Amino acid sequence: MRYFFATGEASGELSAVLLARAIREFDPDARFEGIGGERMREQGWVLWRDHAGWASMGPLAAIPRIPKLLGAMWKTAQHIAAVQPDLVVLIDFGAFNMRLAKELRTKLHYQGPIVDLFPPATWLDKENVARAVSSWMVPITAFEHQYEFYKSLELPIVYFGHPLASQYAMRPPRPAPGSDGGTIALLPGSRAGELKFHLPALLDAYVLLKKRRPNLRAVVGSANDATERMIRRALKRRRLDDVRVVRGVAPALEDADAAFVSSGTAVLETALLGVPAVVLYVITPILVRHARRVYPPGKFIALPNLILEREVVPELLQEAATPERLAAALENILEDPNAQVEQFAEMRRRLGSPNALQECARFAVALAKAGRSA
Numbered sequence: 001m002r003y004f005f006a007t008g009e010a011s012g013e014l015s016a017v018l019l020a021r022a023i024r025e026f027d028p029d030a031r032f033e034g035i036g037g038e039r040m041r042e043q044g045w046v047l048w049r050d051h052a053g054w055a056s057m058g059p060l061a062a063i064p065r066i067p068k069l070l071g072a073m074w075k076t077a078q079h080i081a082a083v084q085p086d087l088v089v090l091i092d093f094g095a096f097n098m099r100l101a102k103e104l105r106t107k108l109h110y111q112g113p114i115v116d117l118f119p120p121a122t123w124l125d126k127e128n129v130a131r132a133v134s135s136w137m138v139p140i141t142a143f144e145h146q147y148e149f150y151k152s153l154e155l156p157i158v159y160f161g162h163p164l165a166s167q168y169a170m171r172p173p174r175p176a177p178g179s180d181g182g183t184i185a186l187l188p189g190s191r192a193g194e195l196k197f198h199l200p201a202l203l204d205a206y207v208l209l210k211k212r213r214p215n216l217r218a219v220v221g222s223a224n225d226a227t228e229r230m231i232r233r234a235l236k237r238r239r240l241d242d243v244r245v246v247r248g249v250a251p252a253l254e255d256a257d258a259a260f261v262s263s264g265t266a267v268l269e270t271a272l273l274g275v276p277a278v279v280l281y282v283i284t285p286i287l288v289r290h291a292r293r294v295y296p297p298g299k300f301i302a303l304p305n306l307i308l309e310r311e312v313v314p315e316l317l318q319e320a321a322t323p324e325r326l327a328a329a330l331e332n333i334l335e336d337p338n339a340q341v342e343q344f345a346e347m348r349r350r351l352g353s354p355n356a357l358q359e360c361a362r363f364a365v366a367l368a369k370a371g372r373s374a
Contacts, residue, residue, distance in 0.1 A: 001027055001086035001368045004048070005034035006076065006100060008093025009055035010190040010223040011265035013039050015091050015117065018167060020045075022361035027368075033085070035076065038224055048079060052226065054096070055191045069096055077103040081110050087368035088112060090137065094120030098129075101136040113371040115140055115364060117163070122146045123299070123306055130155055138367065140360060143307070144352065160359035161352020164265070168250075168272035170348065173338045177257045181215030182334050185252040185275070186243075188231075189262035190223030195230050197282035202260050203238055204323035209331065218243045221252030221266075258333045260326060267313065268303040271347055276340035278314050278329045280321040304347050312343045 005016040013036040020032050033046040040047055049072055077100055090097035104110035114137035121129040122143055133139050134155040141147050142162040150157035188198035210216050222228035222245055235243050246252050249269045256275050261267045263281040270277045279302040300306050302313045314329045
């Protein structure tokens with residue numbers, strides 16, 4: 001059968017590729033097409049659109065991209081309606097994918113099955129969003145919180161657990177590194193705006209830590225070719241010849257005693273691997289005002305904290321994300337790394353079935369078959 005996936009950034013593309021791999025266990029001849037990037041190309045997908053440069057930090061930053069994204073959305077909707085895949089899978093990137101689903105259902109009267117993996121507004125409990133999602137597609141949530149919210153509204157929703165949980169084996173706890181060294185991972189994010197704000201602060205924090213720990217080493221994880229070029233330019237300007245650059249989250253964390261992580265899916269990956277971390281996120285002041293209007297005060301943003309409903313991973317946001325405070329927070333973790341790690345095991349248990357990815361794939365194949373026979 002034929003599956004069309006729509007993603008808007010690196011984390012969504014990772015989920016798409018993993019789900020597609022699991023789908024092949026139930027549908028060995030499955031064919032995949034979609035909106036994505038390097039990972040999809042490497043897996044031999046038919047790439048309908050490259051999403052490079054689509055993601056932005058907040059609605060105001062997205063304004064210049066709107067004409068391009070609307071054009072891509074409309075052409076994608078027409079393409080889907082024309083080729084009639086057996087299943088459409090929308091992953092994250094809510095603003096684009098919600099409009100795509102609405103266009104397909106209300107304008108083009110598309111009747112094929114559509115699923116939404118990671119429906120929007122997971123932690124915000126927005127009734128209007130939930131009702132829109134349920135009217136246009138089948139939502140598959142990764143979090144029990146969102147499942148319970150939809151059920152409280154008597155809306156259909158599917159929950160198996162988090163599909164990424166089974167992909168990361170938690171390493172055994174390791175002792176604190178020597179007081180003069182250690183290895184840290186720097187995960188500044190995949191968007192250009194994230195690198196603009198996060199990378200300088202993280203490199204400055206590394207320099208401060210290096211003064212206290214002369215044998216400290218650092219590894220930076222890049223999401224794609226564009227982010228790798230930005231990272232390497234920044235390292236060259238600062239003459240940080242001892243910092244390695246690798247591709248992806250897992251390689252950056254492979255030998256890390258602790259990590260700096262930009263808030264997002266990478267935080268969950270870090271926790272699932274059992275690497276203690278400090279989370280940061282910085283956006284422009286005008287976006288802060290917008291975020292505070294839509295996001296409840298005091299609400300966590302890091303997934304481990306949201307899942308466990310307490311601060312397990314330190315969150316340094318906006319003006320708090322100074323090199324000095326970042327360095328001090330990570331120094332504390334390097335001295336006592338297992339305080340966090342012990343709580344990551346509880347977080348993993350709250351993510352539902354360890355077979356969630358396979359259950360998602362089984363459900364997707366069954367839905368595609370049902371759509372084909374309808």
